Amino acid sequence: MYEYRSLMKDDTSETQADILIIEDEEPIARLMVLHLRAAGFTTHCCYDGDSALAALRDGQWRLIILDRMIPGTGGMQVLRWLKKSTSRMHLPVLMVTALGMASERVQGLNEGADDYLPKPFEPDELVARARALLRRTRVQETGCTAEHSLRLDPEVPVIYDGQQKIEVRPLEYKLLQVLMDKPGKTRSRDYLLDHVWGRDVFVEARTVDVTVKRLRKALGKIGRKDCVETVRSMGYRYIVPES
DSSP states (O other): OOOHHHHHHOOOOOTTOOEEEOOSSSSHHHHHHHHHTTTOOEEEEESHHHHHHHHHOOOOSSSEEEEESSSSHHHHHHHHHHHTTTTTTTTTTEEEEOOHHHHHHHHHHHOOSSSEEEEEEEHHHHHHHHHHHHHHHHHHHHHTTTTTTTESSSSEEEEEEEEEEEEOOOHHHHHHHHTTTSSSSSHHHHIIIIIIITTSSSOTTTHHHHHHHHHHHHHTTOOOOOGGEEEEEEEEEOOOOOO
């Protein structure tokens, strides 16, 4: 135990690390730290949900590895908080848990997790999935998927298009972020209500239409109004600009 704690004490501080590991089982946390550090990442560990929320509020992270079953604030609650936070919802989340049933994996993914790795896992697979999520996020943030993609500032509700930029309201920003997560995929009003406003907030479906209208008006200032397309009787989708 002393050897393990010494390793954790020498680990990178939470304000400098790449990856936040939220895992209450110390042997598993140690395994993650050893292999992720060997792969060139810096890490910081939290062993319960309450300390994890504090670290998420204070630190700058590139990836979250989250155990579903943790003391204090539960893993799913941490995930929901993260995805409701305008400045942090872009952070990729890899859920690692002993709950390997398909229904549990589906729930985690529906709540906003980007990938799911059941225990026990191979350390090489953990590292591979971490790298894949970081590559995917880097592409989304830099707009590298297309020459003329819009880019979202990860810290504040600002949208960039080349040298142009516009400030939008937090809900408009979050709405566009959810649509841009899967370009070309139609998202229903119910889906958008759940992922933008949250499952525990009651708002009318018309609220989505009003927010889309405001978002389009803002995008019109940089000539990108048509990026948010209406799919009749189904919902909305993001279309990558062609020029």
